[in-house]
Amino acid sequence: MSDIVPPEVRPKPVVPAKPPHVGAPSPSSPYPPQGLGAGTGVSAPLPPSAIPVMIGSHGISHAPSHTPSHIAVSHGVGVSSGGHGGSHAHGGSQGSSGGSTLLGYIGIDTIIEQMRKKTMKTGFDFNIMVVGHSGLGKSTLLNTLFKSQVSRRSAGWARDEKIPKTVEIKAVSHFIEEGGVKMKLTVVDTPGFGDQINNDNCWEPIGKYINEQYEKFLKEEVNITRKKRIPDTRVHCCLYFISPTGHSLRQLDIEFMKHLSHSVNIIPIIAKADTMTIEERQDFKQRLFSNWCAARAVDPVHCTVATVLEVLQFLLDSGRSHSTLRVYVAAISSLHNRVDGATVGRHRLVSLFLRGALRLRPPTAMRAPAWDLPLVLEALSSPPFEPLGQVKLKWLSMKAAFLLAITSAKRVGELHALSVSDTCLRWNSDGSGVTLWPNVAFLPKVLPRNHLNQPIQLARFDPPSEEGGYELLCPVRALRAYISATADIRQSEQLFVCHGGPNRGHVLTKQRLSHWVVDTITHAYRASGRPPPSGVRCHSTRSVSASWAALRGVPLGTICAAASWASPSTFSWFYRVNVATPHLMGVVLRPSSAVRKELEMGGIEYYPQKEFDEDMEDKSDNDKIRESMPLAVVGSDKEYQVNGKRVLGRKTAWGVVEVENPNHCEFAQLRDFLIRSHLQDLKEVTHNIHYETYRAKRLHGNGGLHPVSTNDTQESNL
């Protein structure tokens, strides 16, 4: 791509941008942006309408109501191109050829501070587009990201909303300020995308919009009298929302990303990574009751208890369980007027009905896990399980078996069939993970046909070093250590072999393997001074790990495939247990790997693209991001009290999913990446790559500037 990089190439932003030796950065803004989108370091006064309105000293403020002119595509705060800062720096360094030491202080390093001041004065633009069908949480996520109502919540979820016939494109600008840095944020929403029965070519209007912004910019650039600062309406980032419930990517998702990944920075995310919230279920149930009443011309607020009982009887007849009926009763109660001074839920007849329902439909599934996963993981991170290189083979064997069981969600029979032979075990050449195939000859006969020979893919778990200790839970690391420790004693190719006694090195029985897992749990409890739970079975690792995966937004179909379950209902009825305790296990189980595989297999590119990495540091930072794409996120504007703190979250049947807790979802990772580390890069790639591709094509290929055609989007995918 080097041939299309324009002359104005700016230095790569490094995050956090702390100026060395030039005073501390503003405490309220640890990550001030460096430079500006279309040029670095030239100030220009803000137009009067662009004066930000501060609410609080450090908080982000937005002022849509103060700036009515911005509720439209009104891109006022552009930045000029140029590079004063750069030329100063250049002049300063000329005298010291080959990096020789300066004899006295010149002050070159103050350039960073000078640039910072200019940026503070000027502010910068950031244009973000959200794409995905209605109700996927686009508006909510944007509001959560910018801690502000930057996106008006659509009523898209409501049944009665009129779905637009085509994709509409709406841009709304806001001025937000933090730590003295001003940002003009333009949110481009695309309501109607993917909402039709036939969604063919749904991406076209969006591509057209993106190109129109390039065209506008180009026209301004080639004007004889150029504006000092060209208004920048180009889309710097497109958040593409993938549905959390689909078993895989939809054709529409693939089409969109394939067509537009070369025109705009696409960041795919899995939206609404939690399950349905309690509130939504109530909402749904209320709606059912209201519809029932409407169909019979009965008033849902004032109807008799008999009508309520009739609805409950209908629900019972249609197979609803006692606990489900209770949720319906709660939902109806919150809607219905009181009867004899009490809610309908407390009415004697309703209580009697529920008691009868309980007798008729006793609960069948165990809902709470028999043991505490975080507690066991804690134990695995300390002696006698660590340091791994020095521990006895017994502890190493137990740890490897437990981590494999919990991260693969496989039956003990399948784990038992794993083998170290070359045909059954392959390490990724880059050390990123390992794939294990069971030896078919050892597999139990009861396994469903379609699950025979399904591999286990384990990725290396390599969290940032500040999250100390979590790497000790990497299953790939444990497996590698186990295989190397058993190499000399091994008498069998089966992965797990006896670690002691007369059969040392010989194949282990399935029962012994189960014991290892159960013993690990028992040991962890004893080590923490708690009595071990009774009746724990190795099999329970399947339910615990799968429930974590579901909490993290892995589609049920993917979980079922991984765990060899025939249908999602097997999982939800028998295995889904309460795993609300926040823990890193959610991170260990890579939720989005299935979708990422699909993206890879489909040859779909997304930001940050490998080919745009500028150096090794860039590559290693971006590799980490690419490995965790698409991020599974949860958005919310509601706060809940958790451990004495108020946190943004969503209440689910399993507890509160905390938006900013990295163990619950990847929102924090998305925010850090989008705003704190890559915001400037998004703008640079837009300018240097996407816009430049467009510009080169328009100027060279077209023999001058002619009106842009709708089909240019596709053609510009060079």
Ligand code: GDP
């Ligand atoms: P949009 O049409 O894509 O802009 O979606 P909205 O942001 O208007 O959200 C639609 C509905 O989804 C609202 O009821 C939100 O409360 C809900 N919602 C938004 N984000 C999430 C999420 O992360 N998890 C869950 N469970 N619901 C969400």
Ligand code: MG
């Ligand atoms: Mg919306």
